[in-house]
Amino acid sequence: MSWVITNDKFFVRSDKRGCATPVIDKRRAKIFDERFNADEFLRSLPKAMKNLGYYVAPADGCTMQEDDHRTDSTSGTLSHRKPEITEADYYLEAIASFREFIQTIQKARPKLEEQQIRAEMEIEDLLHAAEFYDLARDQGYEIFQRLREARVRRRNCKNAVAWISFVLEADPSNFLRNDPSPRISGPSHRQYRPRALPELFEQLNSL
Numbered sequence: 001m002s003w004v005i006t007n008d009k010f011f012v013r014s015d016k017r018g019c020a021t022p023v024i025d026k027r028r029a030k031i032f033d034e035r036f037n038a039d040e041f042l043r044s045l046p047k048a049m050k051n052l053g054y055y056v057a058p059a060d061g062c063t064m065q066e067d068d069h070r071t072d073s074t075s076g077t078l079s080h081r082k083p084e085i086t087e088a089d090y091y092l093e094a095i096a097s098f099r100e101f102i103q104t105i106q107k108a109r110p111k112l113e114e115q116q117i118r119a120e121m122e123i124e125d126l127l128h129a130a131e132f133y134d135l136a137r138d139q140g141y142e143i144f145q146r147l148r149e150a151r152v153r154r155r156n157c158k159n160a161v162a163w164i165s166f167v168l169e170a171d172p173s174n175f176l177r178n179d180p181s182p183r184i185s186g187p188s189h190r191q192y193r194p195r196a197l198p199e200l201f202e203q204l205n206s207l
Contacts, residue, residue, distance in 0.1 A: 003038040007053035048182030105164045119154035
């Protein structure tokens with residue numbers, strides 16, 4: 001059996017650094033194969049996420065709240081309701097997507113740099129082959145095709161590396177290190193302590 005951590009509103013996800021962050025989509029939640037591992041992770045939640053009702057639940061039996069999803073009448077499948085800017089989910093989903101975007105481009109940059117270097121070496125080989133050998137027409141055309149393909153590949157990689165650098169130079173890691181998601185999700189689960197009419201709230205909670 002697999003396990004997740006939830007409070008019936010959010011699920012807990014582990015980011016690249018192993019830190020817990022709340023997410024809306026169950027598919028992005030951290031899955032635990034063993035219950036004791038989930039219990040350990042639950043106990044290690046950051047201070048801002050404690051006392052928000054998180055608990056360990058079976059992954060198969062855990063469902064999303066009905067308010068956050070509706071059934072598409074044409075396909076019969078669940079579709080996610082886009083939250084309003086006045087809802088915590090609006091910010092939590094945007095931050096989660098931003099975090100995933102930054103982690104993706106950080107991971108992709110070294111691979112793109114390697115592919116760019118590989119393309120540059122291929123270009124050098126092809127140019128020297130054209131220089132050193134008296135190629136037949138079909139051989140020359142093949143060299144030309146391969147040269148063009150390598151140069152396009154190099155340009156695509158070089159552009160992507162530059163764009164990633166533009167983003168990372170804005171220091172998004174500083175934002176992610178101070179992820180406000182726990183602070184945003186906190187008010188959604190505040191519990192009011194009645195001052196003078198506790199019986200009123202006991203009656204309402206029993207409904």
